[in-house]
Amino acid sequence: MGSNFKMIAKTLFGFEEILAKELKNLGASNVVEGTRNVSFEGDTGFMYKANLCLRTAIKIIKPIHSFPVRNEKDLYRKIYHMDWLDYFTVDETFAIDATVFSDEFTHSLFVSQKVKDAIVDKFRDVEGKRPDVDVKNPDLQINIHIHKNACNVSLDSSGNSLHHRGYRTATNIAPINEVLAAGLLLLSGWDGQRDFLDPMCGSGTMLIEAAMIACNIPANINRKGFAFEKWPDFDEVLYEKIIDASLKKTREFRHKIIGYDKAPSAVRKAIDNVENANLADYITVQREDFFKTKKQSEGPLHMCFNPPYGERLDIEMENFYGAIGDTLKQGYPSTNAWLITSNLQALKYVGLRPSRKIKVFNSHLESRLVKYEMYEGSKKAKYQNDTL
Known part of the structure; x- marks a missing residue:
């Protein structure tokens, strides 16, 4: 199923320990608790299994690049030079989700806009046209996390939050997540x-x-789908086996x-x-x-x-x-x-x-x-x- 890589499972505050236990029970390696997240390692099949089986995860993201960033021009340049054609085509859609904890970058929407500009400019220069943004149902969801001067770029393998199990069609005034x-x-x-x-x-x-x-x-056996099913390397046979x-x-x-x-x-x-x-x-x-x-x-x-x-x-x-x-x-x-x-x-x-x-x-x-x-x-x- 390929070699292992790092992933991050996001969760709610207070659930880090039980999520780490879930991951270990599923067979993850190098499980490390953070704040509202747990990092771990596994292969592609394990990424599918984590999305399907974890009960206390909200998202499973796959880091693909990290770099120091000084200012908005530096951010634009480094995002531009990434090989985005490895992840989606010009005819597919994408969306950016940014989180920032930085003195230099104070607005997540501004960061999202800069990253979007860099990606569409790269496609326009290489392919002659640009991909479209679709915030509701993108083919690729890109996660940007900036902490101080460190920028991490990840792919969201889940899509909609994993609390959307797929079974709940009717709710009351105050339903529990x-x-x-x-x-x-x-x-x-x-x-x-x-x-x-x-x-x-x-x-x-x-x-x-x-x-x-x-x-x-x-947990998510009734769910309609996951973001990784739209990725170019999606292995449907492996997913069915999982x-x-x-x-x-x-x-x-x-x-x-x-x-x-x-x-x-x-x-x-x-x-x-x-x-x-x-x-x-x-x-x-x-x-x-x-x-x-x-x-x-x-x-x-x-x-x-x-x-x-x-x-x-x-x-x-x-x-x-x-x-x-x-x-x-x-x-x-x-x-x-x-x-x-x-x-x-x-x-x-x-x-x-x-x-x-x-x-x-x-x-x-x-x-x-x-x-x-x-x-x-x-x-x-x-x-x-x-x-x-």
């Missing part, structure tokens, strides 16, 4: 070895990601995954999305008000949910979060309950002491993923039984 949902589940220790409940499931994202983890289904090999590693799931929501519209949307993901055999969605429910199953239960924050949904925080705590205490023994919220004040109303708090971000909102351990009987009795 698929990568965020998968990361929260992995941080919570979900491994498919017990029953699972999302008591406020909305459009079903947490349920679907939980089922895909439990069954070891590739898909087949990944699907052979799926496993059976013998527990229950259940979602509750009290809104009929949310239940309908969740059911539609579950069917789109081909997971109806594993997931049950019911119209229920969590605050009127009790644990239905025997044995341990894993709960993970994304309650309203008050950012986009109007709720009365003190009563709402107090009811979460009361419901867990009164109706959910033998349950590890995890929830994410950006309203840190609201956590005080739950009335339970969390055993863990993990800092994460939901979009721009600094949030906490918190764990409440609900024991069968009192915690003191549980401790005494464990020590006998």
Whole structure:
């Protein structure tokens, strides 16, 4: 499949460690955690597999050139002298995504414009005409990263963010990002070895990601496509082999995954999305008000949910979060309950002491993923039984 090369997987803040673990489990080498990214090495087949299988990656980019840069003329000249015909033709489209952390370069749009000018001028001089820019669906997405005076040029192998799994066609007011949902589940220790409940499931994202983890289904198996499929060196036969090999590693799931929501519209949307993901055999969605429910199953239960924050949904925080705590205490023994919220004040109303708090971000909102351990009987009795 060819020799190894460096790649970078971008992710959300707080997910670097679990993304690094995912990469190692897939077989990546030289895995190094950064901030919101993890670098690694692999061959072309592994690049395909990373895009297909990683649950907590947003993008997989392939660095192709790096150089020191002093000013805009220097940037233009060095981009111009790259061999762009190795990557796409004059009849194909391209787009530039620039990120800058530099005193010399302070505007990413300006950098994007300079890079675009250099590329089209190079094609015009060599081919006699220029390629077109298409920011929505380019044949080649070019990533420019300038930090101080170092410029890195990469190709985006993913295209649209990898949170676009392909199964979600219906959403509610405040849907959770698929990568965020998968990361929260992995941080919570979900491994498919017990029953699972999302008591406020909305459009079903947490349920679907939980089922895909439990069954070891590739995260992006339902996705329409990746940017690398448009590259001139795309190996379709190799890609099909990667898909087949990944699907052979799926496993059976013998527990229950259940979602509750009290809104009929949310239940309908969740059911539609579950069917789109081909997971109806594993997931049950019911119209229920969590605050009127009790644990239905025997044995341990894993709960993970994304309650309203008050950012986009109007709720009365003190009563709402107090009811979460009361419901867990009164109706959910033998349950590890995890929830994410950006309203840190609201956590005080739950009335339970969390055993863990993990800092994460939901979009721009600094949030906490918190764990409440609900024991069968009192915690003191549980401790005494464990020590006998």
